[in-house]
Amino acid sequence: DADVTQTPRNRITKTGKRIMLECSQTKGHDRMYWYRQDPGLGLRLIYYSFDVKDINKGEISDGYSVSRQAQAKFSLSLESAIPNQTALYFCATSDPRGGVTDTQYFGPGTRLTVL
Amino acid sequence: AQSVAQPEDQVNVAEGNPLTVKCTYSVSGNPYLFWYVQYPNRGLQFLLKYITGDNLVKGSYGFEAEFNKSQTSFHLKKPSALVSDSALYFCAVRERNSGNTPLVFGKGTRLSVIA
Numbered sequence: 001d002a003d004v005t006q007t008p009r010n011r012i013t014k015t016g017k018r019i020m021l022e023c024s025q026t027k028g029h030d031r032m033y034w035y036r037q038d039p040g041l042g043l044r045l046i047y048y049s050f051d052v053k054d055i056n057k058g059e060i061s062d063g064y065s066v067s068r069q070a071q072a073k074f075s076l077s078l079e080s081a082i083p084n085q086t087a088l089y090f091c092a093t094s095d096p097r098g099g100v101t102d103t104q105y106f107g108p109g110t111r112l113t114v115l
Numbered sequence: 116a117q118s119v120a121q122p123e124d125q126v127n128v129a130e131g132n133p134l135t136v137k138c139t140y141s142v143s144g145n146p147y148l149f150w151y152v153q154y155p156n157r158g159l160q161f162l163l164k165y166i167t168g169d170n171l172v173k174g175s176y177g178f179e180a181e182f183n184k185s186q187t188s189f190h191l192k193k194p195s196a197l198v199s200d201s202a203l204y205f206c207a208v209r210e211r212n213s214g215n216t217p218l219v220f221g222k223g224t225r226l227s228v229i230a
Contacts (some may be wrong), residue, residue: 104159
């Protein structure tokens with residue numbers, strides 16, 4: 001969905017480096033999410049934010065941090081990257097006006113490789 | 116706790132034949148259920164969701180899903196498969212009275228439609 005963009009799309013880095021993945025959206029949604037996708041493990045939630053002042057840990061937050069700079073921007077950081085953080089990372093948004101049935105809209109993903 | 120299971124990692128079907136991708140869920144109360152599709156090198160796209168009412172839900176691209184409370188299932192179906200339906204399919208669940216907890220995704224099922 002072009003309304004949710006992620007940068008970079010691909011990144012190769014080395015163990016111990018600090019990495020930031022960025023997500024921007026033009027949908028005007030308050031809710032934003034970061035997931036990682038690994039083969040055979042599906043989609044796992046890292047962090048989520050329901051508004052600019054709200055940050056929540058997901059299922060696998062260890063080794064990650066996030067920053068919600070504005071309604072439209074939600075970045076994910078790996079303070080010291082390690083090889084098992086090699087994965088495909090997705091940002092998603094949703095509209096709270098949809099209530100608990102809100103549909104999530106996903107970005108195109110960032111493929112991160114940690115050597 | 117909420118959970119969802121997709122018992123098949125891979126489903127193969129011939130073009131023109133009906134397809135079924137299975138999903139079972141576990142929640143304490145009543146569920147909201149979703150199906151998403153991921154095409155190669157793309158983010159997830161929303162297909163359909165069950166909120167309440169009619170157990171048969173129709174979605175995008177000719178897909179439908181049937182909610183079966185007694186079997187705690189929400190299988191995705193299509194009467195006639197197309198090669199272009201080949202993709203990774205994810206089922207997701209949220210319990211109806213769980214407040215703002217995020218969706219829980221299954222591990223995904225890869226559908227391969229053979230010409």
